[in-house]
Amino acid sequence: MSMRKKLDISAYLVVGPENTKGRPVVSIIKDAVEAGFTCVQIRSKVASARELIQLTQQASEAIAQIGKSDEVTLLVNDRLDVVLAARKQGIKVDGIHVGQSDIPVDVCREYLGQDSVIGLSARTHEMFEYIKTADVSQIDYFGVGPVHETMTKPDCGLDLDGKVVTRSFDEISELVRFSKIPVVVGGGVKLADIPPLAQTGAAGFFVVSAVSEADNPKQAAAELVNAWKQYAGIIQKD
Template sequence: MGIRNKLDISAYFVVGPENTKGRPVAPIIRDAVDAGFTCVQIRSKTASARQLIELTGQASEVIAKTGKSDIVTLLVNDRLDVVLAAKKQGIKVDGIHVGQTDIPVDVCREYLGPDAVVGLSARTHELFEYIKNADVSLIDYFGAGPVHETTTKPDSGLDVDGKRITRSIEEITTLSRLSSIPVVVGGGVKLADIPSLARTGVAGFFVVSAISEADDPGHEAANLVKTWNSHKR
């Protein structure tokens, strides 16, 4: 059984070199996976393709050393070229996460094949309509947010008018109910948000700085997972 059939996005960590206060990325990924995070996404708008391939390889190696390669999903944000090059080098990378303005999901699916994981962030101002009307046969989950304004992705939640939209607990609950595929929610999420998010019915939460900028990433990651599991409805 491929990882696509066992996809677990309950605790989802997004990270790149610009998010770690200058610390190496790989040990922080190890801390998150050891703490129970089930999905890791490599995302960077500043790293070169070669740096991203190397980082993906490091992440894959770290996950393998924890013995969780068959249950922790490793994705790359936006960069189909990086995923394909990493695979060509023998790196175990499980798929890609894209936005609606990135490479189309049908192209990702064509190049990565039926066993790859493909996640999609829908545009903020179209999210409800998109979730109700989209053909989801090619994608495995929706990413939604932000819950709060976030500095790790400054354009997150921008409407067509440039207004920033954040998602209330009521809206997130509605998203979960409307979507025929799992929804993972994030954007500025901190530990205090987890209990209410866990009760919305979404499949999981995603975080960046709550772990990557923490003084003790492993401790923070463990608290997030424990809190999610204790409040999940």
């Protein structure tokens, strides 16, 4: 069964070597997956293609060792070449996450096949229009944010006039309502944001530094997962 059919983006970690306070990326991934994270995206603007392939391999192996290869989705940010090269080496990588200014989604789909997961970040200033009008047949989920200004991606949410536009929970609720596909929300998300975020109807949250730069990444990851389950569960029961 393809990961597309059982995609779970409820607890989504984005991580690269620049976000770990010098600790190995794979140890952060292990901690997060053991704590219940369901999706991992390898993202780095500084690592070379070879380093990214190696990181993807380490992540894939770590997820397999924990016995969660069939449950946890492994994605690479923006680098179709890395995904294809990793797969050629026999590495299990489930798909790609791109922005609207990266490689077009239909190209990713053509090269990666129908079973691969493709996520898309929609640009902030076009977000509502895009979500209403986009052909989502090739996309599995939208990444939306930021909830707060975030140092891990200073241009996240940059509007046309150069100001950072953060998203209120009301706006996120509206985006979720319009979207034909699941929405995952992030950008500076902290534990305190999980209850209101769960109430927007989003499919999940994504974090970088809340886990990767935490003193105790496993504990931080577990707290986030437990909070999401608690508050998202309440919504679904209503």
